[in-house]
Amino acid sequence: GEDFQNWLKSGGANSAMVAIDREYLQQHLVELDKSTGLMSRTWNIAKTPLEVLRITSEFAENATRVGDFKRAQAEGKAAIQSAGFDSREVTLDFQRIGAQTRSLNMISAFMNAGLEGVDRTARAFKDSPIGTTAKVAVGVTLPSILLWWANHDDPRYKEIPAWERDLFWIVMTEDHIYRIPKPFEVGVIFGSVPERMLDKYSADNPEAFKNFSSSLGQAFGANIFP
Secondary structure (H helix, E strand, O other): OHHHHHHHHHOHHHHOOOHHHHOOOOOOHHHHHHHHOHHHOOOOOOOOHHHHHHHHHHHHHHHHHHHHHHHHHHOOOOOHHHHHHHHHOOOOOOOOOOHHHHHHHHHOOOHHHHHHHHHHHHHHHHHOHHHHHHHHHHHHHHHHHHHHHHHOOOHHHHHOOHHHHHHEEEEEOOOOEEEEEOOHHHHHHHHHHHHHHHHHHHOOOOOOOOOHHHHHHHHHOOOOOO
């Protein structure tokens, strides 16, 4: 549609995690046609499993960005380019990177993503402390507390390692245990900390925060190993 095409023109599509593979702006169309036959075909078909995964990832990641772009355009608050760059910041802009970090990111996978996640979280609270806190409370803290309340008496829940409960929401049914990844930074601080506090005071468990530093390291630490 027109909104999606305008979003592509704005540069908003260059923020996805897999956009680094796309090279939207780094190749001329004529050069691209030599390797893909882009101009000579009607349908752009995914021919490999990797391409299917890339398309799926982009679709899920960009849906929120396109929605924010359409909202900004509908409200008349921003020109196409400005709305596009705002849409990149709705979640994590994976292409926001400096020259030195780009070099390190070639050695250590997702190092920049880890740094950008912490930076984006800090900027969100700085720009809108009340609004961000409310969203985090409803989207992270509340479901964490409700799931803890539903699970804490189940012996299966107590057998799950603490680090796993820190990084995942545990959804238990009679026959299965489902693990839903928490958001890296806010999930641990605003979801896992309340869960550990409930473990400590409801069961009078003095070791409730044992090894919690390792979970913080996984959530906030950048991977320095190749």
